Amino acid sequence: MDQARSTISKIFNGEPHSYTRFNLTQNMEGDNSQVEMNLSSNMEEEVGGNGVGDHLNHNSTRKPYAAQKLGRKPKNLCFMAAATFLIFIIGYLIGYLVHRKKDFAPTCETSVDSYIEPFDQETGPAPLMDWDDVKNLLAKKLSAAKFEPVLREFSSVNHRAGSPGDDFLANKVMKKFKEYAMNSWSDEHFIKVQDPPATGYNRFSFKNGRDERPQGFLSYSPNGTVTGTVLYAFYGQESDFGLLRNKGVNLTDRVVLVRVGRISCAEKVANAAKMGASAVLMYPDPAYYSIGDSTALFGHVHMGSGDPYTPGFPSFNHTQFPPVQSSGLPKILAQTITAGMANTILNKLGGQIEPESWGGRYQLGDQSDVITVEVNNVLIEKKINNVFGVIKGSVDADRYVVIGAQRDAWGAGFAASTVGTSILMELARSISDMVKNDGFKPRRSIVFASWSAGEYGSVGATEWLEGYLSSLSMKAFSYINLDRVVTGQKEFKVAASPLMYRLIESTLNEEYPFFGTLLDTKENLNSAVGNQVAQLAEIATRFAGHIVLRLVHDHLLRMDFMKYNNIIRSHVSQINSKINTVKKMQPQLLPKVLTMQWLMSASGSYSRASRKLMEDIKNSDLDDVEMCRIYNDRIMTVERNFLSPYVSPRDSPFRHILLGSGPHTLKALSNHLDALRTNHPEADGDLFHNQFALATWTVQGCANSLAGDIWSLDNQI
Template sequence: MDQARSTISKIFNGEPHSYTRFNLTQNMEGDNSQVEMKLSSDMDEEAVGNGVGDHRNHNSNGKPYMAQKLGRTPKNLCFMAVTTLLIFIIGYLIGYLVHRKKDLAPICAASVLPFKDAEVHETGAAPLMNWDDVKKLLAQKLTAAKFEPVFSEFSSDSHQAGSPGDEALGNKVLKKFKEYGMTSWTDEHFVKVQDPPASGSNRLVFNGKEERPTGFLSYSATGKVQGSILYAFYGQENDFMLLRDKNINLSGKVILVRAGKISFAEKVANAAKMNASAVLIYPDPADYSIGDTTQLFGHVHMGSGDPYTPGFPSFNHTQFPPVQSSGLPKILAQTITTGMAKNILKQLGGQNMPQGWGSYFKLGNESNIITVEVNNVPTEKKINNVFGVIKGFVDADRYVVIGAQRDAWGPGFATSTVGTSVLVELARSISDMVKNDGFKPRRSIVFASWSAGEYGSVGATEWLEGYVSSLSMKAFSYINLDGVVTGWSGFKVAASPLMHSLIESSLKEVNSLNKPATLFSQFGKGDWESNVLEPLKLDNAAYPFLAFSGIPSVSFRFTPANSDYQYFGTMLDTREKLNAATASQVPQLAETVTRFAGHIALRLVHDHLLRMDLMKYDRIIRTQVAQINGKVKAVQRMTPQLLPKALTVRWLISASGSYSRASRSLAADIENSNLEDIEMCRIINDRIMAVERNFLSPYVSPRESPFRHILLGSGPHTLKALINHLEAFRADDPKADADLFRNQFALATWTIQGCANSLAGDIWSLDNEI
């Protein structure tokens, strides 16, 4: 048996591509007897509404059945023939057991009832711990009191990306991962960012008064412009449309906008579309209570990652010809303080502000001239991402990634300290469960500490770009821990639709275990999706995982009441400010979000099948296809010369139907499959994993349009772009192009059809209906 134990130990500690259900070993005496072991999991889980057959995931709490083949010889058989009735009965029983054993083929595992008193033996094929025990173990490992020393350890007043403070924190995270017995490593990149000038400054001059703000916006265009200033509220598209409807000329203007509602990058991009020359962004007292002198920091890259190596990783810029992301702005951008903005606003002339914009100021006129000068300088920085992994026992090469930003402009307590602390505590808890409590995850969990998050998820995106081929086949989910605690009154989640059902069940479980349960109070009010879900935005670190790499992702946060956290991007993001925003419940809230993240991650690595709701995308596709169909018919009625009757939506509708049938077909395959068959589970899981990835358009370059997801990405390849293009036809916009639309239409149609084909399985499984 020592040899058997040695063989099993090698399986547990190794990293095979997959495991067979049985491990066969010879005994120490070298005879032909064999030991065959399997796992039985006959208890179905309680259904939670998953669109891919959640009820088929078992609890993995059955005892393995062990049968040993008993040695028999002709001499034994002859002896049994002439023995007493008692010996005959014993022989009969032995024969019965042997016959029973032969009937136990591997594919019939689900139909076998193990002996209640059979000895439990591990095979490495699946975890024996049921889900209720996993939940209880995680709850035991996590307490609010344990977060206080972790907060202290990972707090820092100065840890900007690439700085000694950032490197020191990275080393602390790496040390923790090693202490927990995890395999750990670092990933080094040389990235190019933009910092304020080391000598000199950025400045603005208005009516003879010069201001020199110390806050800045990385990736702004540089230079000096002079023009009349115009107030544009939050700088959203509809704000600029309202100004244009007032016959206000926007070309060449310096635009003054409030911070909030949308990202800095989106404000600048919207202004650039109107041919503005520069953008000034300030925190308005209606949204921020941070004083008149607080400086704002941020970036204006309409994308993520190093914008000077778009679509490929940054390891040495000297190896590449000069190239820039299409998301870099061509106009100047600068933050100013509330006090500076007040001084400008009170001197503006021109038209009154539209209703709802404020009643005390004017919009500005041609005589309100301002000079803006931006002198930011490009800087190359070495950054390190830090990783640790808890390896799975069945499919070790399939993994969920859990990540948190480590850097910040200033103290960054809510920005990075809390998320890093949650990451480390979750790694400690799950590692302890594996080492000391017998929990054996089927798949692996990768923990990641990112650098350069403040410059636009640079560390995370560069890692994605560097390993995109590997990750798209192996990483099945990303859980983002950035900014998870910013208030205590509400709770918001942004995620891939594939994960919505898993999120719902995790909320219920954590809410039932959490004390006080009011921390998830919004969940219980009416429709949970309308109360909790929000769109996944471009400036969220989970967005490139989803829209660039096709990895289902989730991001979540406790929020203040009716507002956003005011101190992101400032030097005021401290423990004291976060205490004030959370009624001093930071440790309790951190414990809750850690449990929530843990429930999602553990469910994904515990169950036979990945909990992904394929039918959610079916509803989204059908809704958008219906919108496109209606708008195409409307344009054909109004302007048939633009879109002739020959252009039909039939094939797009057909592709939508193909996805629907393919997703239902996969649900049927799950229902009819033996989930104790490890290879079958792996095949089904790979089909599920391919869904998000196949929504990435193969017809656009990741360098020019990195967010290629046709449903959740950005660019002309998306279904939303098709809808907007049809609106342009209806508005008689000169930018509307019939040939371009038909090309976009055809490529989007086949992208959906291709996703359906992949979901259907092997090429020989396809038919005309799919």
């Protein structure tokens, strides 16, 4: 009987040839499901005595009970035994299949047998809910009316990072995650940030006039005092400084006056420093920012993210790293001023007229336009808390998408943080409810994150990433940011990795003028969006929710790894053209052995690997869990492998060779060739050759990883 039962068990529940969504779990010892084990136990009780197998034990010294009672001959007893066996097998199969049907039902009622293991122990694919049903479920959970109380609950006048107001909101988030029956935890960091002077002030004085004391500031500016002449430089972009240099304007030791916008404050300061400037003043141009003449601006100028005093490693309290500073910290003073203060300066400047492409209104400044700038910011240590909740996946629980929102702000920060935090909480509530009450089973996990110290440069998020980099780089496949998602009523702004372009159909842009000011209030956001904050938040939540749910619903990650083919080819074509130009015009500046062959080959390897993976996916059984996991892992490595392994995150915070910044990027190679072509004093042919080789191997390494198995690699390189 044991052998028969084992054979039948193998037929119905043995090791499958390929995984499908209908397989029951098998434990590590090789036993079959708990359903079968419990049925066996019940049958033994019904037969009674010494167990089911005793009457078939030919070594037993006792006669079977039926033979003793009826005095049957051995031949008849054999027939009776055979008949009993056949009846038992039929009953067993019927019972087995009935229980199997119960287990496969789309909705699971509480079992009569309370000891049967729950269905969430399966290893096969989760029962796949139709995508339209998933979208409809989410839509039913969300409404503008539900957003109004959430927006009120997470509104706060004062919740700067590390403040009691920030901690109060963190506790609210944690309480909500627990209410939604999510696994939740917090993550504590001790960070160094710059705040405005607690006593004293930052100031500037133009042409020996009265001291101006702006309320706003730029965190991470060096402290000190400089005196120089004002130079108006439009938006402070590299192209803007290039125009000034071409006009013969002296840039050395100038105090540069620039508009806010187009590029980050940190980039403006870095560009000015490269030109030899001594300080930067930034202001909001009233033509683009209708925030009034006296509104203060707040921001930071760290050319990187995270705590700049723990670059590349986490700011946990127990870390014992020696004092170090990020290479992204600026070397020159930086300060914000109001539009009114800037207008006073601009109207008194002398010198050349600005280029026509800038507007042709202002003069650039001359040697008589002297200004003194003083910065006295205070470097302090703060304790911050990130708060997390997770909805675990039913198939690949150890693969997860992270969706997060900044919780802190300079002031009220209604658009900067309140709306995003409210959307985060509504998504957590809605998706948790879908899992608990509607039968939705995400294949992968969703991590909801509430970050602190976002205003100082994504400090909370970056420190968490640095703290768990080895785990996150292998298991987290996407991050969705909810900060500043509602800024207007006509358009929706989305930015993403090229891998996400197909998932996000279009990107539109509308500027909200109150970011980085104390005017970022509920009233001003309502005014900007026609009193439809709740309605737009609901739309944004549904949009973000669709992205998250799609990433955890489908068998394969919806990431377009083919998108990088054209991007790489475009860079390679540009570099090839410029190398040929330099070899013709300045052949002595490049090593003779330098050739484009290897970079072109690496580009081709990536193209072939991505096309081959796409073909393999099209020809695969998507019900094969293991195969899907292998494919998804290969897709997940794309972005990670475009991070140059040859530069330190301490020295180059943005290591992506296609989207990052620094000498390791393909864009930097192209710019270096421009410098070689013009015989710029900082150009170096040998340095270019080294950077060229490292970038080539970064592309090739990404292609090798995408190809998968070592025997599938392109052996031409």
